[in-house]
Amino acid sequence: MKYGMPGLLCMMLAGVALAAGPRAASEQMQASMLVRGSITVAADGSVKSYLVDHPEQLPREVVNLIARNVPKWRFEPVARAGQPVIAQAAMDLRVVAKPLGNDEFALSVAGTNFGRPSSHAAADSPPISYKRRPPPAYPALAANARAWGTVYLLLAIDHVGRVQHVDAEQVNLGVVGGDREMGRWRHALAQAAVSAARDWTFNVPAPASGATSPHWLVRVPVAFTFASGAEPRYGVWHRYLPGPRVMPAWAGKLDSGDSADAVGAGSISAVGEGLRRAKPFEGA
Template sequence: MRRLGLILMLLCVAGTAWSQGAKAVREQAEASLLVTATIDIEPDGRVSGYRIDRPEALPSYAVELLERRIPSWRFEPVKVDGVAVPAQAPANIRLVARKTGDDEYAIRIAAVSFQPRNSDRGKQDLRPPGYPATLAKAGVGGTVYLIAKVRADGTVEDAFAEQVNLQAVTSERVMAKMRHTLARVSVAAARRWTLKRPGDVTLVDGCWLVRIPVDFIAPGKRHPEYGEWQAYIPGPRDESPWARGDDVPPDTLLAGGMYPVQRRGPRLVTPLESGEG
């Protein structure tokens, strides 16, 4: 687990002064690993099978944790025309590691969502946000989780930043400004987008809603490959004015995808961490 410790220690320190505030923020640092899988669900809600995508690319201890936990999950029965039926659900599972001592880390399943990507952002003409020069120069990266309110013709009426996770450590005050900056440029870019409407979304007041994660990769850095841990400071989650009560964790969604808000997956009714071990 020493490699994991190195990842947490390599979080960028923004600015020149190492303040007491920054030390307190660093204690909030998490390393996150997003795993995708497919879950087979029986009519009574039991898990009858599962397939973890590319297990050979994942750390063995992560695979072992999932193999202990997933079989114990139970779902609300999936019904079609009022009748419970077997179902299959794609899963995005976020593992989180936090330091508990010298070279010791606690790893847990922090969140899961059961929403497939409906389209590939790469096939659409989405101009990315401009990288704020001051943050790029400081090596500050992050991810902005947007909700876009999209008209029937695909133009974006408005956008909202639900959460901003940073790959940088400084004081809470400075980090709040960084989050605001990344959110502002992301929302401005999204308002210029035209999106292709998935066939299975429902229009509400003439619009449909979609979640889109936007990554800012600092100069000289690269996006983590599947199976690699990524260190960050989690930001607070703000509730969108258009999706109140929606409980999908935005940071379980993979960059490069679009996720219609109205499309709901199966509902898990047991704790994520139930099971032996």
Template sequence: MGWLCVFFSGAVLADGGVGAVRRQVQASMLVTGSIVVAQDGSVDSYTLDKQDKLPPLVLEVISKTVPHWSFAIDVADFQEYMRISQAKLLKTTMNLRVLAVAADSQQYSVSISKASFGEDASAEGKASSDRLTGKSLAAPRYPSKSLHDGVGGTVYVEVRIGRDGRVEDQVARQVNLHVIATESSMAIFRKDLANAAVEAARHWKFNPPTSGREAGLQHWYALIPVNFCPDVRCAQEAYGKWVGYVPGPNTPAPWHDDPGALAENSDAMPAGVAFQPDRRLKLLTSLDNS
């Protein structure tokens, strides 16, 4: 399982008061792929990226879970998709956060804890007329305090984009840290990384869609995971490997049409991707027993 190989980008920063934080540590991996859904909301098929790099147990859990999912379908959007694509099935990107939790000293429980479905809007310079794409997404400056203390993590920034392609509102939905410290220190580091990511997001620009149903909207939403890595040990989440982190609380965006949107699945997507949720689909199946 590689549980003992869970790593952090920094050392334990304090000796006292970290017991509660240690108990929050999760070992997980992000699995990406695609899913094909029928008009009745059932799963027709799915594919996984780099399947040969995934542990057999992870493949088994996914194979016993995903085919039995059920989705709520936006019929109007589905019909528009079929009219344009001439397809009878809906295909979209799928991201799964697979979680490993110690059941006892020798056994682990592995499950799909989060799932997200949508498109990557971060491909700068590759404008698409029928969906949101990135135009200018400059990386944030690494905050000096976190860099000095060797603190790394991922900030999930949600943005609302206006018709001119500029960011109208932004919020750090969640900050996951690769370090163990006291609760008070963890809060300081989360705020430090969040402020840097949010400041960068204010200057991002996108290409709004100019055709299709999306073109008539007044604004669009995207969720962008921003990685902060103080050294090469956390440069990238190695695909198919277990990674340790301390998940942060999730903060809903007060300006979102649906404030609870993405609240449960904000960390089920790759870092560096401007994720636009697929509003045609909503997973109805609970992941609690996956």
């Protein structure tokens, strides 16, 4: 859907590295916001209802986009004691505005992340939480270039809360430069986040009876920014240049359908425990 939002282009271009030039910036840079809320799914997998947090703080175009799309979604039914039940879960939506020219933008829901359903058996155990999380150092290469962004980590956590494996699944930037520059920035931010995460520890639930997996898989965002706070305030567009998604070999094949960069700041998203879409998500 096309929308005219004159002020948005100025915001996007404000974060562009000078070497890239305005044309390169307008072709690459997008704007994005993360919308948080909850969703209730009926026993047959249809959407029974949904809520977005603080809709009054969101642009009207974003509220309308969500209203047109979310009610049409279908999910795999959630079972309890072998019977399909109504289930509620947290919902994060990555909304993206892509420039079309002439101050027009195409809005879409580019990514989703759903929490553990309230009626799922796993809901009886506490979620994974941080025990010790020393922050990463800002890499000098990125800091000297005033490059900032968010690294989305994929971690394997063992049954005593230690990190077994960790890799950067995706690195999104908030500034534009040449291809080689951006590659170096992404690599530097990813290495800093991965290095710090190796020393993290977590509070983990007791293994379920009959569990065979040697670890839990979780996604965690790590924001590198020069501003106070890890994310702009809720409902505000921010510059967005998504990086390629790279799945580490140790993770195997993941079919949860969640998006790596739809996990909110400070959150821990357990892979495979959330609501599942009936069909793979392809944007909306």
